[in-house]
Structures are given as C-alpha cells and as structure tokens.
Amino acid sequence: MPAAPFLPGRVCAMSELKARLRADLTAAMKSQDRLRTATLRMLLSAVQTEHVSGKSARELSDDEVVKVFARESRKRVESAEIYTQNRRGELRTATEHAEMRVIDEYLPTPLTDAEVADVADTAIARVVEGIGERPSMRQMGQVMKAATAIAAGKADGARLSATVRESSTSPVSSRKRLTSTAATPPRTSRRSSVPSPLPA
Numbered sequence: 001m002p003a004a005p006f007l008p009g010r011v012c013a014m015s016e017l018k019a020r021l022r023a024d025l026t027a028a029m030k031s032q033d034r035l036r037t038a039t040l041r042m043l044l045s046a047v048q049t050e051h052v053s054g055k056s057a058r059e060l061s062d063d064e065v066v067k068v069f070a071r072e073s074r075k076r077v078e079s080a081e082i083y084t085q086n087r088r089g090e091l092r093t094a095t096e097h098a099e100m101r102v103i104d105e106y107l108p109t110p111l112t113d114a115e116v117a118d119v120a121d122t123a124i125a126r127v128v129e130g131i132g133e134r135p136s137m138r139q140m141g142q143v144m145k146a147a148t149a150i151a152a153g154k155a156d157g158a159r160l161s162a163t164v165r166e167s168s169t170s171p172v173s174s175r176k177r178l179t180s181t182a183a184t185p186p187r188t189s190r191r192s193s194v195p196s197p198l199p200a
Contacts, residue, residue, distance in 0.1 A: 010104050017062070017065055018044070018047065018182065021040060021044050021047070021106075022044065023039055024036075025040040025041060025044065028040055035095070035098055035099065035102070036102055038099075038100040039099045039103065040102070042072065042099075043068075043069065043072065043103065043106070044070075046062065046068050046071075046072055047065060047068055049144060050064065050065075050068050057159065063152065063153055066106075066107060066108065066153040067153060069103055069106050069107050070081045070107060070153060070156070072103050073100050073103045073104055076099050076100035076103065077096075077097045077100060080093045080096035080097055080100075083096065096162060107153075108152070108153060108154045109150060110153065110154055110155065110156075111154045111155045113163075115155075116151070116155050116159060116160060117163055117167065118162045119147050119150045119151050119155065119160070119163075120143075120147055120160070120163045120164045120166075120167040121167055122146075122147075123143050123144075123146035123147035123150060123164065124143055124149055124164070124167060124168060127139060127143050127146060128141075128144045131162075134168075135168060137168075140164065140165070140168065143164050143168065144160070144161060144164060147160055147164055148160065174195070
C-alpha cells in the first residue's frame with residue numbers, strides 16, 4: 001500500500017511520522033512486499049541513528065527527518081550509477097532505483113529549475129537587503145543559508161548551490177531581461193502621431 005505523500009509545511013510531531021512509517025512497514029510485511037519492507041526498515045533505522053547521533057538523544061524536526069530521507073534517496077542514485085559504470089548487473093541497479101522510489105514517496109515534490117532559480121534570486125535579494133550591496137563569493141554562505149531555508153528540503157544542496165553561484169555572477173538574468181522587455185511598451189514615433197491633413 002503506497003505511503004501518504006509528504007505535505008510541505010505540515011506540522012507533524014516526530015512520533016506521528018515514526019508511527020506512519022511503522023504503519024506502512026506493518027502493511028508491507030502483511031502484503032509480503034519484501035522490497036518495501038526492507039526499504040522502510042532502513043528508513044526507520046536511519047531516522048533512529050540520526051536521533052541518537054549527537055551527545056544526547058533528541059527529537060528530530062520535520063526538516064531534519066526530510067533531510068535523512070533525501071540523503072538515503074541520494075545514496076540509491078549514487079549506488080545505481082556506480083553499478084552501471086562498473087557493469088555489475090542490471091538487477092542491482094533496478095533494485096536501487098526501486099528503493100529510491102519508495103523513499104521518494106516521503107519527500108516533498110522537487111522544485112523545478114525555474115523555481116530553484118527564483119529561490120536563488122530571492123535569497124540573493126535578502127542578503128543584498130541585509131548588507132546593502134550585492135554579495136561577493138565571501139557572502140555565498142549567507143546566500144546559501146537563506147536559499148536552503150526557502151527551498152525547505154525541496155531542492156538538492158548541490159543543485160541549489162550551482163544555481164546560486166550562477167545567479168550571483170549574472171547581475172540581471174536573461175529571464176528578468178525578457179520580462180522587462182515584454183513589460184516595456186513599444187515606442188511610437190512622433191511622425192506617426194501627427195494626423196494627416198484633410199483633403200481639400
């Protein structure tokens with residue numbers, strides 16, 4: 001039985017999210033879905049490991065849990081790429097992709113390229129407002145911090161970083177230039193605005 005999709009912005013206690021994973025695990029075990037059972041067990045184990053990773057056990061926020069899921073999903077992508085490059089078998093590659101699809105059911109829908117670009121532009125604008133000038137490479141940490149908060153786990157860090165760097169080196173993006181051009185009304189020549197003389 002498919003898991004309920006993760007809803008960004010939803011207020012959800014850690015115990016509720018764990019209960020949801022365990023309920024899905026129970027359902028997978030009853031239906032004898034071995035792949036799903038193994039994947040959900042791995043997710044619960046990864047969350048628990050993160051839960052006790054610090055000096056003392058702590059409750060994870062929703063954002064932290066999503067980061068754990070996203071990390072596990074990336075591991076499957078990387079493993080599948082390695083298996084493909086080393087020609088270690090299509091079956092193992094397919095298994096990695098299948099596990100990734102199960103994990104992705106718990107992740108928010110990824111942002112499109114245009115949405116990631118908007119996140120980068122907004123983050124840069126916020127930093128400009130704070131420091132009074134366009135951020136240099138030294139301020140990229142501030143921009144990434146703002147962009148990560150805005151993206152809320154819906155964009156991979158590497159993808160977000162690349163877009164931020166691209167946007168920071170382009171004072172005016174081509175997208176904004178097109179918008180500006182489209183918003184500017186065409187000029188009317190003075191000659192065309194002069195009425196033609198009436199016939200005698």
